[in-house]
Amino acid sequence: MEIRPILASLRKHRIPATLIVLEIALACAVLCNAVFMIGQRMADIHWPNAIDEQGISVITVNGTDPGHAASDIPRDLIALRGIAGVTAVAAGTSMPLDQNPALSGFTTTPDGKTTVNSSVYFLGRGGPQALGLHLLEGRIFNDDEYADSGFKGFNSTGHVLLVTQSDAQRLWPNQNALGKVLYTNGRSWTVVGVVADVLAQDPKFSGPGGRYSTVFFPLQPDGAMGDYVLRSAPQDRARVLREAMDALSKLEPGAVLQGATYAGMRGDYFADTRSMVWMLMLVCVVMLAVTAFGIVGLTSFWVGQRRRQIGIRRAVGATRGHIMQYFQTENFLLSTAGVVLGMLLAFGINLYLMSRYEMSRMPWYYLPVSAVALWLLGQLAVLGPARRAAAVPPVVATRGV
Amino acid sequence: MFAYYLDLALRSLKRNKVLTLLMVLALALGIGATITTLAVLRLLSGDPLPQKSAQLFYPQLDPYPANRPFSRSGKRVPFLLSYVDAMNLLHAGKAPHQAAVALSQVKLTPQTQQGKPFYADGVMTTADFFPMFDAPFEYGTGWSAADDDSRAQVAVIASYLNDKLFGGANSVGRMIRIEDHDFRIIGVLRPWAPQPRFYALHLGGRDYGKGEGVFMPLQGARADGISPSTMMGYGSSIDMQHLESAQAIWLGLWVQLPTAADVAAYREYLGHYAQQQVALGRFQKSDTALSGLMEWLRSEHVVPDDARLQAGLAFGFLLICVVNTVGLLLAKCLRRSREIGVRRALGASRGAIFAQFMVEAAIVGVAGGVLGLVFAELGLWGIRHQPAQYASLAHLDLSMFAFTFVVALAASLVAGLLPAWRACVVAPAPQLKAS
Numbered sequence: 001m002e003i004r005p006i007l008a009s010l011r012k013h014r015i016p017a018t019l020i021v022l023e024i025a026l027a028c029a030v031l032c033n034a035v036f037m038i039g040q041r042m043a044d045i046h047w048p049n050a051i052d053e054q055g056i057s058v059i060t061v062n063g064t065d066p067g068h069a070a071s072d073i074p075r076d077l078i079a080l081r082g083i084a085g086v087t088a089v090a091a092g093t094s095m096p097l098d099q100n101p102a103l104s105g106f107t108t109t110p111d112g113k114t115t116v117n118s119s120v121y122f123l124g125r126g127g128p129q130a131l132g133l134h135l136l137e138g139r140i141f142n143d144d145e146y147a148d149s150g151f152k153g154f155n156s157t158g159h160v161l162l163v164t165q166s167d168a169q170r171l172w173p174n175q176n177a178l179g180k181v182l183y184t185n186g187r188s189w190t191v192v193g194v195v196a197d198v199l200a201q202d203p204k205f206s207g208p209g210g211r212y213s214t215v216f217f218p219l220q221p222d223g224a225m226g227d228y229v230l231r232s233a234p235q236d237r238a239r240v241l242r243e244a245m246d247a248l249s250k251l252e253p254g255a256v257l258q259g260a261t262y263a264g265m266r267g268d269y270f271a272d273t274r275s276m277v278w279m280l281m282l283v284c285v286v287m288l289a290v291t292a293f294g295i296v297g298l299t300s301f302w303v304g305q306r307r308r309q310i311g312i313r314r315a316v317g318a319t320r321g322h323i324m325q326y327f328q329t330e331n332f333l334l335s336t337a338g339v340v341l342g343m344l345l346a347f348g349i350n351l352y353l354m355s356r357y358e359m360s361r362m363p364w365y366y367l368p369v370s371a372v373a374l375w376l377l378g379q380l381a382v383l384g385p386a387r388r389a390a391a392v393p394p395v396v397a398t399r400g401v
Numbered sequence: 402m403f404a405y406y407l408d409l410a411l412r413s414l415k416r417n418k419v420l421t422l423l424m425v426l427a428l429a430l431g432i433g434a435t436i437t438t439l440a441v442l443r444l445l446s447g448d449p450l451p452q453k454s455a456q457l458f459y460p461q462l463d464p465y466p467a468n469r470p471f472s473r474s475g476k477r478v479p480f481l482l483s484y485v486d487a488m489n490l491l492h493a494g495k496a497p498h499q500a501a502v503a504l505s506q507v508k509l510t511p512q513t514q515q516g517k518p519f520y521a522d523g524v525m526t527t528a529d530f531f532p533m534f535d536a537p538f539e540y541g542t543g544w545s546a547a548d549d550d551s552r553a554q555v556a557v558i559a560s561y562l563n564d565k566l567f568g569g570a571n572s573v574g575r576m577i578r579i580e581d582h583d584f585r586i587i588g589v590l591r592p593w594a595p596q597p598r599f600y601a602l603h604l605g606g607r608d609y610g611k612g613e614g615v616f617m618p619l620q621g622a623r624a625d626g627i628s629p630s631t632m633m634g635y636g637s638s639i640d641m642q643h644l645e646s647a648q649a650i651w652l653g654l655w656v657q658l659p660t661a662a663d664v665a666a667y668r669e670y671l672g673h674y675a676q677q678q679v680a681l682g683r684f685q686k687s688d689t690a691l692s693g694l695m696e697w698l699r700s701e702h703v704v705p706d707d708a709r710l711q712a713g714l715a716f717g718f719l720l721i722c723v724v725n726t727v728g729l730l731l732a733k734c735l736r737r738s739r740e741i742g743v744r745r746a747l748g749a750s751r752g753a754i755f756a757q758f759m760v761e762a763a764i765v766g767v768a769g770g771v772l773g774l775v776f777a778e779l780g781l782w783g784i785r786h787q788p789a790q791y792a793s794l795a796h797l798d799l800s801m802f803a804f805t806f807v808v809a810l811a812a813s814l815v816a817g818l819l820p821a822w823r824a825c826v827v828a829p830a831p832q833l834k835a836s
């Protein structure tokens with residue numbers, strides 16, 4: 001295909017050509033950034049969380065008398081354990097993604113200067129089993145350690161804790177965490193086990209560094225425990241939750257109960273993110289449609305204007321294929337110019353967003369991918385007008401109009 | 402003349418229905434998206450108390466130890482106050498009005514037999530809260546400074562809570578059971594929910610929404626063991642039973658300073674106070690801050706980033722739609738070169754041709770605006786069904802309604818400029834010759 005005649009004709013139609021290039025460039029820039037944002041948010045939604053997400057249901061109990069916790073919690077647990085299908089049950093202070101951050105700063109030496117903030121969970125007896133924590137090294141708590149651990153001023157009065165793999169890496173880089181000691185406010189705890197990464201109560205609040213910095217303390221029945229964690233097979237979840245709510249509302253008539261499957265809690269946490277993803281996708285689709293229609297409109301006009309020339313070319317021997325190719329190549333050239341400009345623009349927008357918002361650098365492969373997408377879009381959009389152009393009969397050349 | 406251009410424009414638009422529809426649709430989509438996101442942004446970044454915000458200030462102090470700064474950079478002044486400092490500033494009475502605020506999730510137990518206990522957002526504050534923030538009362542009044550000091554068990558409730566508990570009747574004098582303690586209702590507010598909820602920032606509440614249900618005197622509520630939603634310790638450990646003396650920050654303080662001189666005086670007072678505390682050994686740093694309400698909202702980034710990103714994206718989209726409209730209008734007008742030639746030959750001036758094409762563009766703009774309004778309403782309807790805190794507030798007010806048409810007209814006229822200019826420079830002679 002000869003490109004020079006196309007360039008010559010484009011030079012004569014500078015304004016429409018510029019408009020198409022501009023439209024494609026803008027679409028490319030917006031598309032790159034929007035798709036990048038979609039990708040980032042999708043990654044957030046799929047943050048891994050090493051607990052049995054599909055088997056857990058959580059009932060939050062509020063408004064009970066904390067003074068009776070020592071007797072009420074064991075009584076409630078016995079009732080919950082009696083529900084058919086429940087494989088493990090425990091009380092705890094909070095859950096990953098429950099949106100109530102509980103952070104504590106720890107140091108690795110008694111008089112340490114640099115504190116590392118970790119999300120803190122207190123688990124009652126059977127807690128690791130109920131959550132389905134995945135033990136990587138060491139052991140979980142034993143009965144004595146639960147009995148020995150209280151809750152005072154947001155700290156454990158016990159002497160042991162579990163840490164997640166990420167937290168262990170952050171606190172003691174390239175060392176074995178087992179047996180190491182954490183300190184805060186004159187208290188200290190020994191790491192007895194390392195578990196796979198569990199999310200913070202509010203990982204967006206904790207930030208990228210603290211998302212998986214999590215520690216677990218054992219705790220005897222205490223008023224600070226507001227959550228009952230029930231584990232069952234996924235298919236029993238709904239029934240187990242219903243029966244557990246019934247049982248608890250009889251046992252704790254004065255309390256306010258809130259029950260949810262863990263999958264539901266996760267869904268709630270990311271509801272905002274998901275709606276943003278949908279919104280971004282909608283904008284992308286509509287924007288691409290508008291761009292495509294713009295190309296169709298302008299190319300159709302072009303074809304209409306050049307009927308005579310097309311007729312002449314056909315009359316002097318050009319095949320329908322040649323005419324088609326002409327418009328396709330023309331569109332390809334315009335798309336290329338638009339895409340090159342668009343990639344620069346996309347990169348600039350990304351830099352701007354990085355400086356103003358919490359946005360990371362766009363990986364390079366977003367640029368060629370959206371370039372290919374716009375090339376394809378351009379070719380698809382030009383197909384209709386190009387076919388109409390190819391259908392122009394040679395006889396048009398001989399007519400006045 | 403205008404009527405004639407209108408007629409010409411309508412004829413021309415009718416001649417090519419698909420192209421016209423395409424232009425209007427694209428413009429409407431762009432405008433719909435822009436207006437939807439702008440309406441949300443306006444709602445989120447609005448002034449919560451337009452008549453008062455210029456006079457409201459938020460003082461900050463830094464009681465944190467030097468080796469354990471509040472923020473990693475050490476530059477930020479803590480955003481809450483300890484009880485001791487809040488009370489010292491409050492009792493110094495350096496401003497005509499001042500109120501300390503903490504939020505709490507409280508259990509409310511209806512007095513009826515079948516009513517189940519439920520949780521509501523509560524505010525623990527001091528007497529000046531209501532007059533300072535212009536909270537309007539439906540029934541009764543707020544409490545007095547004497548009630549604060551005597552730890553009175555009184556409460557003011559929001560209108561929606563009054564509807565829920567008492568069917569909207571005058572409930573002043575009735576009792577309400579909060580966290581298993583009885584409080585006497587002394588006031589019922591009219592629907593009142595400043596957006597953003599400036600006084601709830603960092604206190605563990607929501608930044609937007611229908612507002613808190615129940616307001617209690619700080620000391621009275623604390624006497625019943627009601628604890629704040631958020632507290633941050635800077636000492637060895639927090640004793641929840643004695644938060645008043647704990648090394649913990651958990652209160653926001655608002656002061657009303659009517660004039661610039663008052664602000665300067667208060668700033669000076671705050672500096673002196675911090676230095677005095679350093680001298681007493683209570684503080685190690687004498688950093689202070691005093692921000693106006695709007696400045697405070699801006700510095701705390703209360704508007705979610707997503708809302709800004711969406712607005713930016715919508716603007717990008719509108720730009721694409723405008724470029725698209727320019728292209729299509731241009732295609733339309735160049736196709737009519739012959740008609741233009743004839744009109745020019747018959748004596749129409751360049752200005753007349755220009756005006757004719759601008760009228761055509763304006764018609765597209767108005768149509769795009771009307772359809773864009775439909776899209777915007779649709780978009781806002783969609784946002785109202787989103788899980789965001791501010792979802793229920795998303796609506797189009799009169800000024801946004803008018804603004805839609807301004808945007809639509811501006812966009813279409815900008816889009817029309819280039820085609821109209823191309824049209825008016827068409828030389829008449831060659832066009833006439835061809836036929």
